[in-house]
Amino acid sequence: MSSLALVLLAQLLTSEERTAFEGAILLQLASDLDGALRGYEGILEAHPDFLPARLYRAEALWLLGKRDQAREELSRAQGDLLLVRILERIFAREAESEPLVARLSEAYPLEQNRFLATGTPVLVLLSMGELDEAIADYRRVAPVDPEDATLHRQIGAAFSSAKLFLPAVEAFERVVAAAPDDVSAWRQLGSGNLVLQRWEPSIAALEKAIELAGEEAGLLLALGYGHERKPDTERALELYRRAARLAPESGRPHYRIGRALMTQGKLEEAERAFTKSSSLDPKMPEPLGFLGDIQLKRGDVDLALSTLERALQADPEYFEAYYHLARVYRRMGRADEAVKALSAYEDLKRKKRGVLSQEDVLALR
Amino acid sequence: MGPFALLLLLSSGEVPLRFVDVVEGSGVALVTTFGTEEKRFIIEYTGTGAALTDYDSDGDLDLYLVNGSTIELSLGAPGAPGAAPTDRLYRNEGGFRFTDVTEAAGLGDPGWGGGSLAGDVDNDGDPDLLVTNFGSNVLYRNNGDGTFTEVSAAAGLLDGRWHSSAAFGDLDSDGFLDLYVTNHAVYRVEEPPRLPCFWKGIQIACGPLAHRPETHLVYRNRGDVSFADVSESSGVSSKPGFGFGVVMDYLDDDDRLDVYVANDLSGNFLFLNRTTAGGGIVFQDVSALSGAGFVEGGREQAGMGVDSGDFNGDGRPDLHTTNFSDDYNTLYRNDGSGLFTDVSFESRLGEVTLPYLGWATAFADFDFDSDLDLLVVNGHIYPEADRFQSGTGYAQSNLLFENAGDGTFRDVSARSGLGEKRLGRGAALGDVDEDGDLDVVVANMHALPALLRNDGGNRRSWVRFLLVGRESNRDGVGARVVLEAGGRSQTRTSKSGGGYLSSHDPRVYFGLGGPGEARMVERVRVLWPSGAVEVYESLEPGKGYVIKEGAGVAAERP
Numbered sequence: 001m002s003s004l005a006l007v008l009l010a011q012l013l014t015s016e017e018r019t020a021f022e023g024a025i026l027l028q029l030a031s032d033l034d035g036a037l038r039g040y041e042g043i044l045e046a047h048p049d050f051l052p053a054r055l056y057r058a059e060a061l062w063l064l065g066k067r068d069q070a071r072e073e074l075s076r077a078q079g080d081l082l083l084v085r086i087l088e089r090i091f092a093r094e095a096e097s098e099p100l101v102a103r104l105s106e107a108y109p110l111e112q113n114r115f116l117a118t119g120t121p122v123l124v125l126l127s128m129g130e131l132d133e134a135i136a137d138y139r140r141v142a143p144v145d146p147e148d149a150t151l152h153r154q155i156g157a158a159f160s161s162a163k164l165f166l167p168a169v170e171a172f173e174r175v176v177a178a179a180p181d182d183v184s185a186w187r188q189l190g191s192g193n194l195v196l197q198r199w200e201p202s203i204a205a206l207e208k209a210i211e212l213a214g215e216e217a218g219l220l221l222a223l224g225y226g227h228e229r230k231p232d233t234e235r236a237l238e239l240y241r242r243a244a245r246l247a248p249e250s251g252r253p254h255y256r257i258g259r260a261l262m263t264q265g266k267l268e269e270a271e272r273a274f275t276k277s278s279s280l281d282p283k284m285p286e287p288l289g290f291l292g293d294i295q296l297k298r299g300d301v302d303l304a305l306s307t308l309e310r311a312l313q314a315d316p317e318y319f320e321a322y323y324h325l326a327r328v329y330r331r332m333g334r335a336d337e338a339v340k341a342l343s344a345y346e347d348l349k350r351k352k353r354g355v356l357s358q359e360d361v362l363a364l365r
Numbered sequence: 366m367g368p369f370a371l372l373l374l375l376s377s378g379e380v381p382l383r384f385v386d387v388v389e390g391s392g393v394a395l396v397t398t399f400g401t402e403e404k405r406f407i408i409e410y411t412g413t414g415a416a417l418t419d420y421d422s423d424g425d426l427d428l429y430l431v432n433g434s435t436i437e438l439s440l441g442a443p444g445a446p447g448a449a450p451t452d453r454l455y456r457n458e459g460g461f462r463f464t465d466v467t468e469a470a471g472l473g474d475p476g477w478g479g480g481s482l483a484g485d486v487d488n489d490g491d492p493d494l495l496v497t498n499f500g501s502n503v504l505y506r507n508n509g510d511g512t513f514t515e516v517s518a519a520a521g522l523l524d525g526r527w528h529s530s531a532a533f534g535d536l537d538s539d540g541f542l543d544l545y546v547t548n549h550a551v552y553r554v555e556e557p558p559r560l561p562c563f564w565k566g567i568q569i570a571c572g573p574l575a576h577r578p579e580t581h582l583v584y585r586n587r588g589d590v591s592f593a594d595v596s597e598s599s600g601v602s603s604k605p606g607f608g609f610g611v612v613m614d615y616l617d618d619d620d621r622l623d624v625y626v627a628n629d630l631s632g633n634f635l636f637l638n639r640t641t642a643g644g645g646i647v648f649q650d651v652s653a654l655s656g657a658g659f660v661e662g663g664r665e666q667a668g669m670g671v672d673s674g675d676f677n678g679d680g681r682p683d684l685h686t687t688n689f690s691d692d693y694n695t696l697y698r699n700d701g702s703g704l705f706t707d708v709s710f711e712s713r714l715g716e717v718t719l720p721y722l723g724w725a726t727a728f729a730d731f732d733f734d735s736d737l738d739l740l741v742v743n744g745h746i747y748p749e750a751d752r753f754q755s756g757t758g759y760a761q762s763n764l765l766f767e768n769a770g771d772g773t774f775r776d777v778s779a780r781s782g783l784g785e786k787r788l789g790r791g792a793a794l795g796d797v798d799e800d801g802d803l804d805v806v807v808a809n810m811h812a813l814p815a816l817l818r819n820d821g822g823n824r825r826s827w828v829r830f831l832l833v834g835r836e837s838n839r840d841g842v843g844a845r846v847v848l849e850a851g852g853r854s855q856t857r858t859s860k861s862g863g864g865y866l867s868s869h870d871p872r873v874y875f876g877l878g879g880p881g882e883a884r885m886v887e888r889v890r891v892l893w894p895s896g897a898v899e900v901y902e903s904l905e906p907g908k909g910y911v912i913k914e915g916a917g918v919a920a921e922r923p
Binding site for chain 2: 132165169197198263265289290293331346
């Protein structure tokens with residue numbers, strides 16, 4: 001449908017029909033929803049493609065609590081309305097198009113909000129990479145039905161997938177307010193807050209998730225990380241150790257234990273934890289990177305060298321290992337190899353950070 | 366601390382560190398201006414510093430406080446509120462009483478100030494003053510009669526970029542103080558970034574990564590109160606960084622002053638001085654391979670302030686940098702040969718600093734127990750930090766770490782009178798009240814400075830040295846003093862500029878207390894920048910000495 005068609009659509013009605021349509025809207029505003037529905041349906045009989053009537057009807061159904069019917073009605077119009085939204089965004093960027101935008105807005109005063117209430121535009125906008133628009137749309141629509149847990153859960157998950165953690169957290173806050181036993185929502189709320197580096201809220205949400213779901217290694221690790229960064233390293237260690245007992249085959253809890261022990265300055269214990277982590281999960285480069293760093297700290301350059309080489313075997317793109325390796329070579333007096341390792345570190349880091357920086361930007365929105 | 370606990374500490378030989386803010390009634394009245402309270406742009410984040418220097422050569426430390434400005438004033442906006450804020454000079458009248466002598470001294474720079482650095486640029490025996498600005502820096506030559514003359518243009522220091530900290534040091538061993546100036550970001554007030562920037566999900570004024578890092582400046586002192594910009598030939602200008610703090614010290618075991626810079630999110634710089642006799646100033650960039658450029662697996666921190674000091678008594682200066690909140694302050698142990706190891710967590714300095722955003726930092730023996738303690742000045746940059754559960758706060762208290770003597774530090778902040786939360790930035794250390802111990806002036810944003818009087822540091826014995834160079838630069842900057850007393854050896858470098866945007870008391874302090882309190886300074890060896898080495902023996906503690914290169918030692922106050 002062209003933009004012109006959209007504008008003309010509002011002008012399809014005869015003067016009598018327009019009066020009838022406006023009368024139906026007035027009934028709706030006066031809370032006579034049944035009367036309004038009858039009015040819209042009369043218009044739609046003559047003009048089944050007259051989108052505003054369909055959307056006002058959807059709104060009336062929504063307000064009557066007939067949400068499935070409202071969604072069905074809206075779903076029939078989504079494509080058109082999405083087009084309106086997209087056109088509006090395009091036109092809004094061009095000053096000379098302001099009259100057109102004004103006319104569009106005039107033609108669709110409420111239906112956009114109703115449409116937005118389905119959450120569909122947010123999801124579509126996210127898939128299009130229109131992130132700011134998606135967030136703005138969600139914030140406009142969220143107050144319309146804050147207690148629709150299904151809606152907010154769906155949108156929250158989509159925001160999480162897009163690494164837009166602030167709106168994701170906002171969505172999951174609404175989910176847990178509406179459905180306080182939703183373990184998954186508490187989990188998502190906790191992990192979203194972790195990414196946002198909001199330690200206290202993440203701890204509160206993850207504790208609730210554990211209360212509802214029981215202890216799971218993943219939840220304990222996330223909760224431990226919140227405590228580690230808060231910082232309450234002692235509590236973090238306790239949680240990581242519980243996670244290690246629940247997942248005895250996993251190297252990750254031991255890796256986190258090692259990191260927390262390093263924060264406490266207990267290098268020998270950290271070394272043991274990293275060794276354990278690596279033995280359980282040899283493909284994980286991080287424990288080997290930190291192990292190599294500890295070995296370098298205590299001056300065991302030969303051992304550090306072999307450990308860091310193992311880290312690079314586990315993940316040839318683990319640039320951190322090259323950084324340590326460069327320092328090892330420097331200490332061994334192998335200057336050329338140090339420079340080469342440093343160069344590899346810089347190249348890989350640039351490459352990886354290029355990707356990461358985009359993610360970081362997304363994460364911080 | 367209750368009287369019983371105090372008695373217990375004293376009976377155990379431990380001297381509690383205690384600071385009292387005595388700014389009220391001191392006559393120091395500068396409430397700094399630094400942009401808006403809302404902090405709309407990065408330029409409004411960074412704050413100011415202070416310099417403690419005896420500008421009138423009357424034997425006590427006077428106080429120079431830098432002032433900032435506002436966007437509106439910088440843009441020359443009509444109707445911008447009030448007159449331009451200016452820096453202030455306060456003359457020390459004794460007993461922590463000061464008189465504002467700014468106008469009489471011919472000072473009062475109205476630029477958007479950042480740092481201040483005192484140093485005898487012309488070797489005439491009195492301290493000159495450099496003010497670093499957002500915009501051109503200003504050099505004031507001390508006329509020797511309590512007044513200054515601005516000589517920035519003639520000195521060749523006009524440069525319109527965003528300057529942060531500065532340090533003097535004789536980089537080419539010609540007997541004159543050269544200069545390193547850190548610059549922060551390429552920034553135009555007229556064109557602030559329009560990006561949306563976020564911190565913990567909250568929109569904030571954009572930090573450095575929304576800007577381009579700036580290259581830094583190295584100036585060679587020609588000896589005639591003018592400087593040659595040798596940034597390019599020295600190798601420094603090829604490496605931009607979001608520069609903040611800078612320190613000059615001997616970082617690779619040779620006899621040339623090296624430069625270390627704390628950069629915000631761009632990796633710290635370690636420039637080893639490779640200048641040869643008669644040659645131009647040349648640096649070798651060893652930042653990454655030294656181990657002091659990054660932490661962990663090559664991660665950049667948000668470096669703010671920096672200081673060097675031999676915390677573990679091995680004779681080599683170590684490095685300490687302050688960083689952003691949710692990251693730790695970093696202690697780099699000097700392993701020799703220009704190699705460093707991050708020992709922040711092993712030394713117990715890491716974990717406790719995680720919630721803080723640090724700026725100035727200084728190694729000093731505040732309790733005179735013969736080892737270097739550590740001061741950290743804090744304050745966040747985002748007012749938004751108080752608006753949700755951010756895990757940190759906007760105003761923050763400062764931190765004091767007492768050296769435990771075993772490679773670790775104890776956090777003694779709470780009991781040391783540093784609990785008040787402010788927006789701290791720069792800090793200058795010195796014996797303001799001439800009672801022997803080191804007091805601290807903290808430059809706070811949008812507030813009076815804190816004048817932190819050290820109460821009790823002088824309960825243990827001490828000694829200090831004012832160095833006067835002859836072949837070396839007049840201030841003796843870069844001289845290393847190695848003191849032996851009570852079976853211990855301590856090494857200090859005489860430095861100019863330090864921490865963050867600030868300049869300390871030029872005298873070199875040693876505590877003589879701790880286990881086996883020394884009754885006598887057995888031996889003092891001075892390694893002058895000229896290469897001369899002088900040894901003095903059997904000095905009485907509890908007083909200051911003036912050591913003149915080639916002319917012996919005398920009591921500071923005969």
